[in-house]
Amino acid sequence: MSDWSIADQAEVETWAAIRDNGRSSLSQASTLSLLYLLSALAVGAFLLFAVAQICEGAVYYVGWEEEEVAVAWMQTMMWIYAGTAVIALAGWLLVQLSLRGRLPWWLSAVAAKIPGVGRAIQTIALADFCESIFRSVAGSQTYGDAFRFAAQESRFTPLQNWAAHVALRIDAGQSWEHALSHPPIKDHPLAAVTALGQGQLSKEETIRMWHQAALDSHSLIESRSQRSVRNLFRIGLIGAVLTAGFAILAANTAIVSMINGLTFFGWW
Known part of the structure; x- marks a missing residue:
């Protein structure tokens, strides 16, 4: 197995295609979900704005008392819709830049915790890392060089920084368990490597260990990316329905209140 x-x-190229497909599906799903949500927010904000313009300065009667139609709450809702759109855009931007490896470590950590998609982002980064180490050990590189090379190839900044520190610890002669302590991604392929690597392994056993870690990581990508795509579509659709539906309900409530007041129902 030591000979490439x-x-x-062919297996490495297949793994690269799996990672690319995972990134592409997450990118497309997050973009479509954003478009659904922004469309609903735009429709809702327009309805609230239109009704607020119609109702501004209008009065209605409750018995003999004259009441002015309240529009301040509709203006507040428009600002809430605008804030929601900004948050959605920020989340989308974090996902896109994280998939491309263009975020500083603290923003990458934030992106990795986004509900519905963060776990898949971490899994893709872990698969990339495990494959890089596998190629290095199969090419007879030392662990220090392997981790340094993985740090250069990684697109996930927390994992990149961690791998660089691991290389320094290994070069300094620290134990395997101590060198690999506190990984930014706590998933079972890396945990298995940390546990198995403490023993005295032959070169073939070391290659098999990292090969299995890479294989398990890429298997996780396919399941978690599909789950994340479904979650993103659900979030986008449910958010779109709720925001647009609430705006329609609020607009109708304001119009009905004004019509009831203008019909002098309170007089009878």
């Missing part, structure tokens, strides 16, 4: 074969190269 055509089958190994």
